[in-house]
Amino acid sequence: MKFRKALSVLATSTILAGALSGCTTSDKPASSDSPAQSASAPASSAPGNSSAALEKLGLDANFKFKETRKIKVEVYDRGNPGGTKPENNVYTKYIKDGMLRDHNVDVTFVPVPRWTEGEAINNLLAGNQAPDISLTYSYPTIQTYANMGGVLDLGPLLKDNKDLLPNMWNYLTEANIYWDKDPSKGTLWAIESRLNTLNRTNTFVREDWLKKLNLQAPKTLSEFENMLKAFKDNASTLLGKDAAKMIPFSTSFDVGWRTDHLTAAYVPSNITDKDIYTHDFDDRRFLYPNYKEGIKTLNKWYNQGLVWKDFALYPAGDKTEDNLMKAGYVGAFMHNWDYPYRNGADSIQAGIQKLVGPDAAYIAVEPFANDAGVYKKFLSGPVDRKIFFPATNKEPIASLLYLDWISKLDNRVFLQFGEEGVTRQTLPDGSVKTIAATGEKIMNSPANIDYTITSNGLDIGDPAKTVKSIANGYAGIDAKYIEKANQITTHDGRVGKNANVGAIKAEDGQGQALKEKRDTLLNKAVVAPVDKFDAVYDAGMKDYLGSGGQAIIDERTAAWEKAFGKETKLK
Incomplete structure (x- = not known):
């Protein structure tokens, strides 16, 4: 009965949270079913080579x-x-x-x-x-x-x-x-x-547009920003009669994932393992120090007309943005490390080449260095x-x-x-x-x-053959694009470590609700007028922290200090 009541309470709170955020969830009643006896039976004895143990499990020798x-x-x-x-x-x-x-x-x-x-x-x-x-x-x-x-x-x-x-x-x-x-x-x-490869995200730009405008692949934030402005200012040259459809930079409602390289560049290079653990329960890193400045840059670009104005309107799984890329209207974006090359004949790369021409292509670039001049990427541990x-x-x-x-x-x-x-x-x-x-x-x-x-x-x-197979694995895509994307995505990467200090009770039931608050905060902050950015961002963060975020940080901090004392680095 305790489990049944607890599930019913959680289901009710989930429905309420969904209603408040404009989402719907199932309100099916929980049952009091418990695991069958077979679920716990194997724990009593290890099979080993014992035919009796296998017999008890209902298995033969194979x-x-x-x-x-x-x-x-x-x-x-x-x-x-x-x-x-x-x-x-x-x-x-x-x-x-x-x-x-x-x-x-x-x-x-x-x-x-x-x-x-x-x-x-x-x-x-x-x-x-x-x-x-x-x-x-x-x-x-x-x-x-x-x-x-x-x-x-x-x-x-x-x-x-x-x-x-x-x-x-x-x-x-x-x-x-x-x-x-x-x-x-x-x-x-x-x-x-x-997770066999730690490849996460990449920044992509139209290689053919760089050539048309006699631009080099951007290597700094200012060069990237100037490139976006050049795309906008030369829309007629790049798109002809479709100049009004120019999108210098595209992102989606999931701003945290889709601007990862930009925001990571603003995180101080001396961030500790402790800081990462205590603030890393959000997998978009948006609680990392100085993250706000990365979003402020995106806000500036948006107000300069450099960002797709409708980015926040389309839900997860919608193909509108992909189709805009395939049509040849998008100059740059950040996404999964190999995103434009996926899906063979239906890939974004294949799409723009079909509609625009064989020279149309996206190439991975690396323009965002941190305060130490390092192109830092925060990578996952080897888990998925x-x-x-x-x-x-x-x-x-x-x-x-x-x-x-x-x-x-x-x-x-x-x-x-x-x-x-x-x-x-x-x-x-x-x-x-x-x-x-x-x-x-x-x-x-x-x-x-x-x-x-x-x-x-x-x-x-075989590791060597696997690397070659990765480069070979994109039908219709020149391997040089894959090799470059594969090299950049983990360059200067900081691999996640396992700070296993036990369960954090403050996280219970908070995952979906905090995710939605984060996405709402970031979407509103990006589209806010420049002079309203700080107020919008700070209000959203206050709500996020007051809705459970700060409690998680506090409990994680206490758990870290209990396990590791004053140490700030994991071995």
């Missing part, structure tokens, strides 16, 4: 269930035009057939909207409808439901069944598996998938999505075997590249080249990361 088990697995739905159904396609069939063949596990995929995944998984958990294998980028969401008994503790399950999972343990290693383990309680609510089992999971062993199967090299490589001779070609040097996929063989996400959930990014088992 880790195959004697009776078919059924599990549901979350998969992101990106709503790709021309894509396939995320829950039913060539790649889901490969997984389903393989799991039945190897483990006698019947898999059903449950699509969750990628661009609102945090809200969606909240609603599914509140309604006791989350898939047996769930994932999210929001650890506070997991922690919230774990505190109410709504998430399985993976610690004993992983420890006592380790011998069943050689592929997962070898691939993720203890670092990723135990990344989120509570240092005092020992609980483990999620494991972190492996958080994988967890809701308490309603009645088949935890089958679910663990799924994670092991999906971590096996042969399975990962097939999912990343598809069929030899059809969607991939192995070159003489051992690297792999992607062949543009059509029809049912199209991948809805880069390298099928929505299915390789323990892995994000290419990995063919």
